Amino acid sequence: MKAATPRWNTDRRSLLKAGGAFIAAMTTGLPNLAWAQDGKTLRLRVSADFQSIDPYSMVGEIDDILQRCCTVTLVRLPDMREGTEVIPYAAAQYEWTSPTTLAFTLHEGLKWSGDHGPVTAEDVKFSFERLAGSDSAWAYQFEKLDHVEVTDERSGVLHLSEPFRPFEVIALPYYGGHIVCKAATEAAGGQFGTEFPAQCGPYLFDTWEQNAKITLKRNPDWPLEAPAFDTVEFYIVSDDQAALLAWEADAFDFTRIAVADFAGVTANPPANSALIEAPSTRYAWLTINLQAPQLQDERIRRAIQLAYDGEAVLEGVYNGLTSRATGVIQTGANYARAKNIYDQRDVEKAQALLAEAGAEGLTLQLYCLTDQNSLSTAQIIQASLSEAGITIEIQPVEDAAYWALGDKTAGDQYKSIELVLMNFAGGIEPTENLVWFRPDQIGVYNWSSFDSPEYEELYQKALTEADSAKRKEMFNKMEDLMEASGGFIFICFEPYLAIHDSGLKPVILADGHPDPTRFTAG
Amino acid sequence: MSSAADPLPRKTLPLPASLRRLMADRMGAAGAFIVLFLLAIAIIAPWIAPYDPLKINVKAKLLAPSWEHWAGTDHLGRDTLSRLILGTRNALWIALTATGLAGVIGMILGLIAGYGPRWIDGILVLLLDSLSSLPMIMFALAVITVLGPGTQTLMLVIVLVSIPGYARLIRAQVLTLKNADFIQAERVMGASLPRILLVHLLPNVVGPLVIVLSMDVPVVIMLEAGLSYLNLGVKPPEPSWGNMLYDGYTSLRQQPSLVIAAGIPLILATLGFTFLGEGLRDALDPKLQKRLP
Numbered sequence: 156m157k158a159a160t161p162r163w164n165t166d167r168r169s170l171l172k173a174g175g176a177f178i179a180a181m182t183t184g185l186p187n188l189a190w191a192q193d194g195k196t197l198r199l200r201v202s203a204d205f206q207s208i209d210p211y212s213m214v215g216e217i218d219d220i221l222q223r224c225c226t227v228t229l230v231r232l233p234d235m236r237e238g239t240e241v242i243p244y245a246a247a248q249y250e251w252t253s254p255t256t257l258a259f260t261l262h263e264g265l266k267w268s269g270d271h272g273p274v275t276a277e278d279v280k281f282s283f284e285r286l287a288g289s290d291s292a293w294a295y296q297f298e299k300l301d302h303v304e305v306t307d308e309r310s311g312v313l314h315l316s317e318p319f320r321p322f323e324v325i326a327l328p329y330y331g332g333h334i335v336c337k338a339a340t341e342a343a344g345g346q347f348g349t350e351f352p353a354q355c356g357p358y359l360f361d362t363w364e365q366n367a368k369i370t371l372k373r374n375p376d377w378p379l380e381a382p383a384f385d386t387v388e389f390y391i392v393s394d395d396q397a398a399l400l401a402w403e404a405d406a407f408d409f410t411r412i413a414v415a416d417f418a419g420v421t422a423n424p425p426a427n428s429a430l431i432e433a434p435s436t437r438y439a440w441l442t443i444n445l446q447a448p449q450l451q452d453e454r455i456r457r458a459i460q461l462a463y464d465g466e467a468v469l470e471g472v473y474n475g476l477t478s479r480a481t482g483v484i485q486t487g488a489n490y491a492r493a494k495n496i497y498d499q500r501d502v503e504k505a506q507a508l509l510a511e512a513g514a515e516g517l518t519l520q521l522y523c524l525t526d527q528n529s530l531s532t533a534q535i536i537q538a539s540l541s542e543a544g545i546t547i548e549i550q551p552v553e554d555a556a557y558w559a560l561g562d563k564t565a566g567d568q569y570k571s572i573e574l575v576l577m578n579f580a581g582g583i584e585p586t587e588n589l590v591w592f593r594p595d596q597i598g599v600y601n602w603s604s605f606d607s608p609e610y611e612e613l614y615q616k617a618l619t620e621a622d623s624a625k626r627k628e629m630f631n632k633m634e635d636l637m638e639a640s641g642g643f644i645f646i647c648f649e650p651y652l653a654i655h656d657s658g659l660k661p662v663i664l665a666d667g668h669p670d671p672t673r674f675t676a677g
Numbered sequence: 678m679s680s681a682a683d684p685l686p687r688k689t690l691p692l693p694a695s696l697r698r699l700m701a702d703r704m705g706a707a708g709a710f711i712v713l714f715l716l717a718i719a720i721i722a723p724w725i726a727p728y729d730p731l732k733i734n735v736k737a738k739l740l741a742p743s744w745e746h747w748a749g750t751d752h753l754g755r756d757t758l759s760r761l762i763l764g765t766r767n768a769l770w771i772a773l774t775a776t777g778l779a780g781v782i783g784m785i786l787g788l789i790a791g792y793g794p795r796w797i798d799g800i801l802v803l804l805l806d807s808l809s810s811l812p813m814i815m816f817a818l819a820v821i822t823v824l825g826p827g828t829q830t831l832m833l834v835i836v837l838v839s840i841p842g843y844a845r846l847i848r849a850q851v852l853t854l855k856n857a858d859f860i861q862a863e864r865v866m867g868a869s870l871p872r873i874l875l876v877h878l879l880p881n882v883v884g885p886l887v888i889v890l891s892m893d894v895p896v897v898i899m900l901e902a903g904l905s906y907l908n909l910g911v912k913p914p915e916p917s918w919g920n921m922l923y924d925g926y927t928s929l930r931q932q933p934s935l936v937i938a939a940g941i942p943l944i945l946a947t948l949g950f951t952f953l954g955e956g957l958r959d960a961l962d963p964k965l966q967k968r969l970p
Binding site for chain 2: 396399413415416418419420467470471525527530531533534535537538548549550551552553555556
């Protein structure tokens with residue numbers, strides 16, 4: 156968002172802005188200056204370019220954001236700071252008619268771009284049923300979906316195989332919950348990649364400059380609440396520090412910022428800025444691979460858990476902005492575990508366990524990404540484990556190589572990787588986070604090779620259990636099992652930190668993704 | 678260059694005279710001084726570092742320069758000066774070893790290509806041209822992706838990308854000298870191949886190589902720093918000027934002194950080796966005797 160009347164100020168931001176303008180002019184030519192001049196453009200920074208905008212094969216943050224802008228979901232979530240109850244969106248009527256049936260009626264007037272007609276219940280059926288039971292990464296969202304019954308052009312009923320109330324939170328508001336146009340998708344071969352075959356959202360996809368910028372324009376045919384901005388521009392900047400500098404140069408209106416920058420920005424807030432600091436659902440942990448030859452002895456894994464210095468990581472890496480996680484369910488949430496089993500550091504006991512296991516002089520490989528948070532965490536882990544006599548060799552790896560480490564389709568390396576620093580964007584329903592540690596995820600996302608039939612049994616029971624107290628008990632037991640296996644050290648839920656123009660009111664969803672369709676000015 | 682009309686081989690000037698000439702050149706002397714200073718720091722690094730450069734103390738992170746920590750501390754509370762000192766050792770070790778190794782291999786290949794049969798020359802030139810046609814950074818990133826980052830990978834990359842240049846330099850020198858009278862005379866007198874190569878050719882071609890090597894050291898230092906900045910070079914927690922620059926960059930808002938501290942030795946080393954290289958070129962090349970005392 157940009158003020159209509161530019162004004163010169165002799166502050167840091169103005170200086171950077173002038174410098175930014177000069178550099179932009181020199182490098183890209185004046186017509187491509189980054190900031191909008193009309194005051195009706197919302198400019199957001201995202202950290203990576205999109206890969207697939209098909210809900211079937213989508214991967215990352217921007218993939219979901221683009222779908223949120225150019226397609227609809229039956230329901231949506233409010234800003235993460237305002238609760239987690241779903242709000243009807245494309246559904247004019249939405250009601251649980253029984254524990255296993257959810258009836259909906261779509262708003263009138265929702266229509267696809269091109270000649271694809273209105274959005275119908277048949278489109279909903281197609282969108283959800285093609286994911287259920289498929290090989291899509293988002294198939295788990297529809298695990299409990301039996302079928303979708305179409306009752307008329309705009310109405311239908313979602314039939315679940317068992318009672319599963321969290322279905323509406325897990326499946327419907329995002330990712331696989333985005334509705335696609337049946338006719339257009341089938342005409343495109345059943346799936347699509349970087350082009351929407353048909354769109355129906357507050358915005359329409361306009362232009363894409365690969366690895367640089369994506370532009371969306373207001374959809375003139377959108378019948379629901381109009382978005383506040385005519386144009387949304389996404390600027391792709393992978394580095395948080397660079398993004399903050401660019402924000403200061405007024406290159407965009409909203410960006411996430413690094414933990415390292417937060418203290419500085421808080422101490423000296425730039426003019427006309429507002430900060431967001433909130434707990435996020437992104438959880439970080441240390442994977443200890445039970446299958447790795449050097450880690451098959453439980454005493455060694457336990458020694459690692461006991462030697463880990465959680466306080467140093469929280470202070471050194473996260474500046475004390477977050478607390479130690481007690482599992483993969485967000486700290487402070489109703490279902491969160493009260494404490495870790497091994498929450499007290501005990502280096503002597505770790506040394507004793509290593510001696511007992513005959514593992515003195517143990518050397519392990521710790522893989523992590525090359526960002527500063529990961530490297531700093533890895534170095535603190537290295538230092539803390541060295542006190543127990545474990546030598547850690549840090550292996551920083553780039554994104555592509557990193558994600559192949561635990562992938563069984565990339566070879567047998569997933570059996571021998573030893574330690575890996577990981578973090579996932581979580582959901583608000585605990586099963587969304589616990590799903591990745593099921594036995595069938597070994598060689599996919601369960602890089603600890605944690606293989607517990609009891610865990611799987613509890614997971615299945617928890618999916619359909621309606622009693623909150625019993626669910627909490629099950630979830631906590633599952634996290635106990637994870638920790639007791641020696642395959643995990645829960646580090647923290649990362650803080651959500653962002654900066655934006657003070658004249659902007661952003662909406663951030665529980666997964667940490669912004670929802671540009673609901674950003675407002677003022 | 679030797680020719681039929683110039684029966685005596687051109688030799689580089691004897692060392693003392695060259696040294697005198699080098700020291701007479703202010704830039705060359707400054708370069709030599711800086712390089713010697715950095716070398717001295719690298720050699721005695723473990724004894725002069727005031728703190729353990731790897732010791733993490735998160736309670737003392739990002740401290741400003743003070744009497745206790747002359748260059749402050751980094752984001753993990755490690756003493757920056759100690760890390761700079763150890764970083765000097767790592768930077769010079771990588772740069773000198775890799776450049777030296779590449780120089781030796783390049784020299785051997787150049788001698789073989791220049792003096793050997795034409796078919797060997799053809800094959801070697803083809804190989805060297807192929808290698809040097811690869812863009813250096815892209816090649817480095819590809820090798821690092823395959824082998825993983827680390828000091829050894831970094832040195833391998835540097836050696837591989839540097840060999841062609843040195844080999845071609847030596848080959849060109851050998852080609853101009855192989856039919857010179859003094860070499861012909863040696864051949865007629867029945868001198869062995871190793872004697873011709875090592876005793877007669879090598880001393881005449883090694884001078885330009887030394888100059889190029891010294892000029893390439895800063896390039897290698899910058900390459901190492903660049904890759905380490907991207908966290909693809911020296912692995913943490915080992916200090917490198919490059920990864921210290923990265924750490925400084927990520928803490929720029931809180932403690933700008935880190936970037937300055939990490940940048941100074943990089944600038945010094947680059948200037949030092951460049952001045953030294955240029956000074957050596959002037960001092961060792963008889964055609965550039967403008968500053969002869």
